[in-house]
Amino acid sequence: MAPPSQKLLIYILHYDLRLSDNPVFHELSRIHSNGTPAFTHILPLYVFPAHQVEVSGFIPEGDEQAAISKSPYPEARSQIAGFWRCGPHRAKFLAESVWDLKQSLGRVGSGLVIRVGMVAEIVQNMIDHFEGKTEGTPGVLPGSESVLPDKSSIAPKVEVLGVWMTTDEGDEEKQDQEKVRRVVEGHGKEFRAFQDEKFFIDDRDLPFKSVSDLPDVYTTFRKSLEPLRDRPRHPLRIGELPPIISTELLPTQPSPFHIPDTLGDLIAALLKPLAQSIDVPKPPSWPDDMSSEAKLSQSAHPFSGGESAALRRIDHLLSSGAMSGYKDTRNGLVGHDFSTKLSAWLAIGCVTARQIHAEMVVFEEGTLDPEKEEEKSKLSRWRLADGYGQGENKGTAGVRFELLWRDYFRLVARKYGYKLYHLRGLRGTKDKRWNRVDKRGNNPKAAEITRSVLHRFCEGRTGIGLIDASQREIFLTGYTSNRARQNVASFLAKHLNVDWRLGAEWYESMLVDYDVANNWGNWQYVAGVGNDPREGRLFNPVKQALDYDKKGEYIKTWVPELRGLELEREKGSDDIDEEKLMGLFQPWRLPESEQKRLGLTELDFVQKPLVKIQFSITKRPCPSGGRGRSTGGYRGRGGHSSSRGGSSRGRGRWRTGDMDKANEAEQSLDRQDL
Numbered sequence: 286m287a288p289p290s291q292k293l294l295i296y297i298l299h300y301d302l303r304l305s306d307n308p309v310f311h312e313l314s315r316i317h318s319n320g321t322p323a324f325t326h327i328l329p330l331y332v333f334p335a336h337q338v339e340v341s342g343f344i345p346e347g348d349e350q351a352a353i354s355k356s357p358y359p360e361a362r363s364q365i366a367g368f369w370r371c372g373p374h375r376a377k378f379l380a381e382s383v384w385d386l387k388q389s390l391g392r393v394g395s396g397l398v399i400r401v402g403m404v405a406e407i408v409q410n411m412i413d414h415f416e417g418k419t420e421g422t423p424g425v426l427p428g429s430e431s432v433l434p435d436k437s438s439i440a441p442k443v444e445v446l447g448v449w450m451t452t453d454e455g456d457e458e459k460q461d462q463e464k465v466r467r468v469v470e471g472h473g474k475e476f477r478a479f480q481d482e483k484f485f486i487d488d489r490d491l492p493f494k495s496v497s498d499l500p501d502v503y504t505t506f507r508k509s510l511e512p513l514r515d516r517p518r519h520p521l522r523i524g525e526l527p528p529i530i531s532t533e534l535l536p537t538q539p540s541p542f543h544i545p546d547t548l549g550d551l552i553a554a555l556l557k558p559l560a561q562s563i564d565v566p567k568p569p570s571w572p573d574d575m576s577s578e579a580k581l582s583q584s585a586h587p588f589s590g591g592e593s594a595a596l597r598r599i600d601h602l603l604s605s606g607a608m609s610g611y612k613d614t615r616n617g618l619v620g621h622d623f624s625t626k627l628s629a630w631l632a633i634g635c636v637t638a639r640q641i642h643a644e645m646v647v648f649e650e651g652t653l654d655p656e657k658e659e660e661k662s663k664l665s666r667w668r669l670a671d672g673y674g675q676g677e678n679k680g681t682a683g684v685r686f687e688l689l690w691r692d693y694f695r696l697v698a699r700k701y702g703y704k705l706y707h708l709r710g711l712r713g714t715k716d717k718r719w720n721r722v723d724k725r726g727n728n729p730k731a732a733e734i735t736r737s738v739l740h741r742f743c744e745g746r747t748g749i750g751l752i753d754a755s756q757r758e759i760f761l762t763g764y765t766s767n768r769a770r771q772n773v774a775s776f777l778a779k780h781l782n783v784d785w786r787l788g789a790e791w792y793e794s795m796l797v798d799y800d801v802a803n804n805w806g807n808w809q810y811v812a813g814v815g816n817d818p819r820e821g822r823l824f825n826p827v828k829q830a831l832d833y834d835k836k837g838e839y840i841k842t843w844v845p846e847l848r849g850l851e852l853e854r855e856k857g858s859d860d861i862d863e864e865k866l867m868g869l870f871q872p873w874r875l876p877e878s879e880q881k882r883l884g885l886t887e888l889d890f891v892q893k894p895l896v897k898i899q900f901s902i903t904k905r906p907c908p909s910g911g912r913g914r915s916t917g918g919y920r921g922r923g924g925h926s927s928s929r930g931g932s933s934r935g936r937g938r939w940r941t942g943d944m945d946k947a948n949e950a951e952q953s954l955d956r957q958d959l
């Protein structure tokens with residue numbers, strides 16, 4: 286047989302969906318420019334992973350139910366609650382990101398091949414195909430569900446030399462990588478795993494050799510790295526890439542799946558199975574008559590996936606002055622620009638933290654050159670922006686500070702491995718009894734009650750305005766602010782005592798920016814089982830609403846049932862009636878007449894809130910009087926009524942108890958860091 290005419294290197298993309306500042310593309314272009322790489326062609330390959338993303342919608346024809354039953358893979362659902370692991374918002378964002386990369390690569394004469402399945406099986410299928418293995422050759426890994434080998438013609442012209450990919454910290458990702466390595470090395474090919482360089486500080490520059498030396502307190506970690514502005518490396522330059530293999534030589538997508546030809550069809554294939562089985566019985570919905578433009582303007586995250594959109598967003602943040610103002614706005618709840626909204630692109634590697642840093646440096650130093658054609662138009666946008674050419678400011682420093690949190694949680698994931706997903710957390714906390722929905726440690730009746738509480742939590746019908754607004758926002762848009770996330774996580778874990786992993790699974794399903802280390806690490810932190818140095822931190826969502834949603838704008842945006850509540854003492858004035866505000870924060874507190882007027886008398890979240898939190902800004906006792914209590918026989922935690930007072934604010938004086946004490950401490954630390 287003639288020797289193969291093409292020597293192929295496969296690059297599997299996963300959470301590194303970008304062309305710029307990409308260590309693998311950098312290496313490929315470097316070797317290519319050096320003249321004599323061992324390979325002649327490359328294959329950039331993205332596989333929608335069947336265990337994380339539901340892929341039954343890629344099966345052509347038939348109704349959705351039939352499609353699910355025909356898929357060789359189990360549904361991609363979370364382990365405990367059974368939520369879709371990748372809900373509609375992230376599925377769409379991911380498809381847009383993959384498509385954007387395909388187009389960017391196309392523009393530089395390369396391309397991206399898309400497949401669905403388990404990545405190791407797809408790699409095996411490719412290698413088998415090029416090794417000329419015929420039908421019947423296992424295209425399937427031992428122990429996995431069957432995926433039929435490709436039946437198309439054999440292509441002896443190509444030899445696979447190796448497979449490259451970047452590593453991830455998630456347990457599952459590590460296992461997937463290991464399976465790929467075994468397949469590749471089992472065929473005597475080269476396997477190479479690159480450290481992705483999408484973080485703020487490169488692993489090579491960390492002040493410790495072994496991750497076991499990572500401090501358990503973020504502040505200690507941060508201090509060891511300050512000044513942060515001096516730390517990041519420069520983004521990598523990508524030169525010309527080796528030619529891509531002709532797609533005709535490739536095996537087709539293993540049956541029964543079909544890869545769509547357009548972005549619209551790709552999104553439709555991902556969304557189809559998700560739409561027919563929504564995870565909660567009474568999901569929130571947009572008003573029927575709301576236009577898609579109005580939805581986008583109401584959403585805090587109206588952005589599309591992809592490297593191009595990410596780079597445009599960075600440009601916008603700098604030219605609008607939003608980045609310079611970040612420190613003052615970052616605790617906002619409503620709007621597009623109160624925080625950077627870069628997280629979703631960072632999570633799947635459409636952009637790197639050091640690219641953000643590098644753009645901020647150019648902005649801070651004001652070094653754009655009007656003589657350079659490519660910098661001229663940027664200069665016209667940036668030069669009038671707040672902070673241009675004036676060095677690091679509070680806002681840009683604040684963004685660096687937050688980006689380091691992201692690095693930190695990734696390293697925490699590396700240090701603690703599987704403990705990231707464990708109920709007892711990194712701390713191994715044993716003394717807390719959680720309300721659970723799984724069989725272990727629970728009787729069926731209690732599990733059933735917890736399940737119904739969980740549904741109300743997910744649906745945004747708990748009766749606590751801030752929590753409900755956030756939960757409806759996340760369901761409808763895939764995003765909610767960091768402030769809201771902290772409150773939601775604290776509420777589930779500490780007021781309701783519900784197994785915090787259910788919240789983490791819900792966020793995994795809902796968030797457009799889901800990231801394994803950041804999500805599970807943050808949930809543990811807030812639930813009190815992770816590496817928060819202060820044990821017992823508790824967010825009081827009523828006080829938090831008072832601090833961060835002073836005029837009730839956020840709650841009214843997302844809980845339309847309460848929009849008709851007029852908070853101003855006089856129309857158009859800034860003078861807010863605090864009692865009504867308290868009614869917005871917990872609608873059970875509204876007088877009966879107001880409840881009737883607003884049509885709230887039949888609503889469970891008004892009449893039977895999951896928790897009543899005692900909190901008042903007047904000297905008068907709360908309407909229910911006495912201790913706060915949870916309702917419906919649920920073993921949760923209400924507020925406490927011992928009045929210890931606190932700071933005066935507005936007209937009255939805080940009348941709260943233990944919860945305020947916790948919040949005073951909370952304010953002093955305030956996770957300004959988080």
Ligand SMILES: Cc1cc2nc3c(=O)[nH]c(=O)nc-3n(C[C@H](O)[C@H](O)[C@H](O)COP(=O)(O)OP(=O)(O)OC[C@H]3O[C@@H](n4cnc5c(N)ncnc54)[C@H](O)[C@@H]3O)c2cc1C
Nearest residue numbers: 624625626627628687688691767770774799800803804807
């Ligand atoms: C319970 C809970 C779950 C979370 N789950 C995720 C998740 O799955 N994915 C995710 O990216 N972030 C998560 N976060 C962190 C944080 O809420 C988001 O990163 C942030 O809200 C994203 O919006 P932004 O890009 O506008 O953030 P900005 O405020 O603009 O911050 C800039 C960047 O810094 C990083 N950052 C900010 N805060 C944190 C933080 N607390 N931890 C780690 N990195 C941070 C993010 O990359 C963010 O894009 C979670 C926080 C909590 C409390």
